[in-house]
Amino acid sequence: MIPHDLEPRRALIGEYVLGLLDEPQASEVRDLIESDREAARMTLEWERHLLDLTDQLSPQAPSPVLWERIQQTLGWSANAVAVTPKGFVRWWQSLGLWRLTSGALALLVLLSWLPGVMKPEAPGPSYTAVLQQPGESAQPGWVVTIDGDGALRLKSLVDDQIPEDRSVQFWTLIDPQDGPRSLGLIEPGQETMLSAEQIGAVQAGQLFELTLEPTGGSPLDRPTGPVLYIGRAVLIASN
Incomplete structure (x- = not known):
């Protein structure tokens, strides 16, 4: 199989x-x-x-x-x-x-x-991140995978109930000096796919998190609500 x-x-x-x-x-x-x-x-x-x-x-x-x-x-x-x-x-x-x-x-x-392509490009490195609830319980809730083409997959392990007047927003952070970057709103419990262009560069140790925000997302360029799940990227394969 x-x-x-x-x-x-x-x-x-x-x-x-x-x-x-x-x-x-x-x-x-x-x-x-x-x-x-x-x-x-x-x-x-x-x-x-x-x-x-x-x-x-x-x-x-x-x-x-x-x-x-x-x-x-x-x-x-x-x-x-x-x-x-x-x-x-x-x-x-x-x-x-x-x-x-x-x-x-x-x-x-x-x-x-791939018509016209004489030599395929080798894929880049791939990563994964397990997003857990903050605190001592550290319960896994979501899994992030980034394949060799740079595409991201966000898969839920839980079925959270989110208030109707709130949204869940996906964030990433590489350098604290640059600040976090929003990857958009996600639907709780549903798988999300993002392209390499949407994700940008990824590296080991990069932070991913989901926060609870007002309807439509954070009014600022950073999270304003509590962190629901958080985790860091780990390299799982390289050229």
């Missing part, structure tokens, strides 16, 4: 690229790569990363026993194939077949969504 969360899905795709999955699970991942843009991009990232690591290895000739097993596995016979272990290492070290098949196919899948 394909996980929904980003990091478990990224790890599963890494196992697929390494060839560690059994066929039923590998087939699921192949279908995902063909139908999901983000999965295709993750595949390219894994292949690029693993190829970079492989290129740093020095060639090693297999032992005669290992070379014989390789020939048997590939269905080669000593008379039919005039390839020496040393020659095999040079072929394998070049990784030409891998580059021309798995990498090219994954790239074609991605380009089918």
Whole structure:
């Protein structure tokens, strides 16, 4: 089963690229790569990363026993194939077949969504923040996630009852000297999505909070009501 969360899905795709999955699970991942843009991009990232690591290895000739097993596995016979272990290492070290098949196919899948793009950009870092009630109870109420494209998702874990003459406003703060910045009003209990353009720069330790404000939001450029939930961003993945 394909996980929904980003990091478990990224790890599963890494196992697929390494060839560690059994066929039923590998087939699921192949279908995902063909139908999901983000999965295709993750595949390219894994292949690029693993190829970079492989290129740093020095060639090693297999032992005669290992070379014989390789020939048997590939269905080669000593008379039919005039390839020496040393020659095999040079072929394998070049990784030409891998580059021309798995990498090219994954790239074609991605380009089918992005016409004219020759090289996809690697995603940026991703963050999460658990917003908790102030005080000793520290009850989690909301979860903030910022993906590699900079888009923010605000998901509720509670069902708060807000007075009709009040609004809940979403804020963020990076530098206290610059002051907080409003990210808009949110509906209690409902998931909110904001684009990278709306969010702006994000960094580890950045503050996010929800405050109770008058109807329509704070009359000032800062929170005026009590803090309902507050938390700081934590880096969960980087390039």
